Amino acid sequence: MALIVQKYGGTSVGSVERIQAVAERVKRWRDQGHRVVVVVSAMSGETDRLLGLARKIQPCPEPRELDVLLSTGEQVTIALLSMALAAQGCAARSYTGAQVHILTDSVHNKARIRDIDAARVHADLEAGRVVVVAGFQGVDEHGDITTLGRGGSDTSAVAIAAALKADECQIYTDVDGVYTTDPRVEPRARKLDRITFEEMLEMASLGSKVLQIRSVEFAGKYRVPLRVLSSFGEGEGTLITFEEDVVEDAKIAGIAFSRDEAKLTILGVPDQPGIAHRILGPIAAANIEVDMIIQNIATEEPTTDFTFTVHRSDYARAMEILRTLASELGARQTLGDEQIVKISLVGVGMRSHAGIASRMFETLAVEGINIRMISTSEIKISVVVDEKYLELGVRALHQAFGLDGVQAA
Numbered sequence: 001m002a003l004i005v006q007k008y009g010g011t012s013v014g015s016v017e018r019i020q021a022v023a024e025r026v027k028r029w030r031d032q033g034h035r036v037v038v039v040v041s042a043m044s045g046e047t048d049r050l051l052g053l054a055r056k057i058q059p060c061p062e063p064r065e066l067d068v069l070l071s072t073g074e075q076v077t078i079a080l081l082s083m084a085l086a087a088q089g090c091a092a093r094s095y096t097g098a099q100v101h102i103l104t105d106s107v108h109n110k111a112r113i114r115d116i117d118a119a120r121v122h123a124d125l126e127a128g129r130v131v132v133v134a135g136f137q138g139v140d141e142h143g144d145i146t147t148l149g150r151g152g153s154d155t156s157a158v159a160i161a162a163a164l165k166a167d168e169c170q171i172y173t174d175v176d177g178v179y180t181t182d183p184r185v186e187p188r189a190r191k192l193d194r195i196t197f198e199e200m201l202e203m204a205s206l207g208s209k210v211l212q213i214r215s216v217e218f219a220g221k222y223r224v225p226l227r228v229l230s231s232f233g234e235g236e237g238t239l240i241t242f243e244e245d246v247v248e249d250a251k252i253a254g255i256a257f258s259r260d261e262a263k264l265t266i267l268g269v270p271d272q273p274g275i276a277h278r279i280l281g282p283i284a285a286a287n288i289e290v291d292m293i294i295q296n297i298a299t300e301e302p303t304t305d306f307t308f309t310v311h312r313s314d315y316a317r318a319m320e321i322l323r324t325l326a327s328e329l330g331a332r333q334t335l336g337d338e339q340i341v342k343i344s345l346v347g348v349g350m351r352s353h354a355g356i357a358s359r360m361f362e363t364l365a366v367e368g369i370n371i372r373m374i375s376t377s378e379i380k381i382s383v384v385v386d387e388k389y390l391e392l393g394v395r396a397l398h399q400a401f402g403l404d405g406v407q408a409a
């Protein structure tokens, strides 16, 4: 008899019928003798709907109030799922994040989980009940409701699995596992039976939204066995494994991409020690995360050029800071581009295989795609390209690196 944490995302609980189907699946596990904790998201579209309501009233609502609002979506689902379970003769109890003491810091809208009191959950499990917990939400030390950032129910599930020392955390979604790339962009993407934890971490951090990055970090820290699978069918899904050698001998595990990028350039700044800090200091002070950075090598000129990327939602604020800096530093010009994307190849096999970067650049060149920026690490290569080339670039690379599965009809 195992202790299983199952998480169902928005599409999986998107209607009464879907919730009933989830209840059936949960009951099947329960009937086999397993103890089951279920974490649910809001019904699909609900979090966006609530955000829309708030923005009609205030463009930038107070983060604390936004959390009070957004957390209601998950509260609806836990109650409905518990009712659906009861209707099928399966004893269940629903809990909000606060009720099971999912204690977080006070960073509203992107809080981090600090602690979970598993006693209440254990008591219900011992009494033979299924425990249904609202994902995406917690409570801070002042008793205020917090949320964990978009896609945060994944993290709730993994954190609960860690706290309960569950045998497995199963993330049920609308695809039947982790694919070589987003199947919505490349229909020939292939489902992976396994992916290493490190690769999954890179894929998530480079834009693959199938798992929230923090859930993968949590799984790594507490060694939670994690599986992604479909709530619409059967199958083994994809196991996130900590053993590298059992994974198929591929150089590249997958291709991640992110549309949420923007690029800023400041031209003709003095080429002297401290200039990078002078530019990026105020950006960091404004809580804007910088991703890629390029500083041109100066030739005879006493000035240099500096380019960096930020999340697209931070672009306007970053540009404002850069313009102020440009006049302070006597820079020649500032430039910005919001129509860029980042495409990344990820694979632990890159460590032992040379020539991946050059094949990547050659593939993009053949398609006439200009590379704007490049960044590499041990197990990934990322390029920034114009937004219009996203699909073409991903598909060309998918084919060039032998990732294509069955030809789409």
Ligand code: ADP
Pocket: 008, 009, 010, 011, 012, 041, 151, 172, 173, 174, 175, 177, 178, 179, 180, 181, 182, 183, 184, 208, 209, 210, 211, 254
């Ligand atoms: P949920 O609502 O269940 O949390 P999400 O929409 O957050 O579901 O995540 C599932 C989606 O992630 C899929 O529908 C798919 O389009 C997208 N996705 C992006 N990259 C991948 C990938 N490499 N493998 C599988 N799905 C991916």
Ligand code: ASP
Pocket: 009, 010, 041, 042, 047, 048, 073, 135, 136, 149, 150, 151, 152, 153, 154
């Ligand atoms: N409902 C939240 C969102 O839409 C959390 C989640 O689905 O994981 O982001």
Ligand code: MG
Pocket: 009, 151, 154, 209, 210, 211, 212
């Ligand atoms: Mg999700």
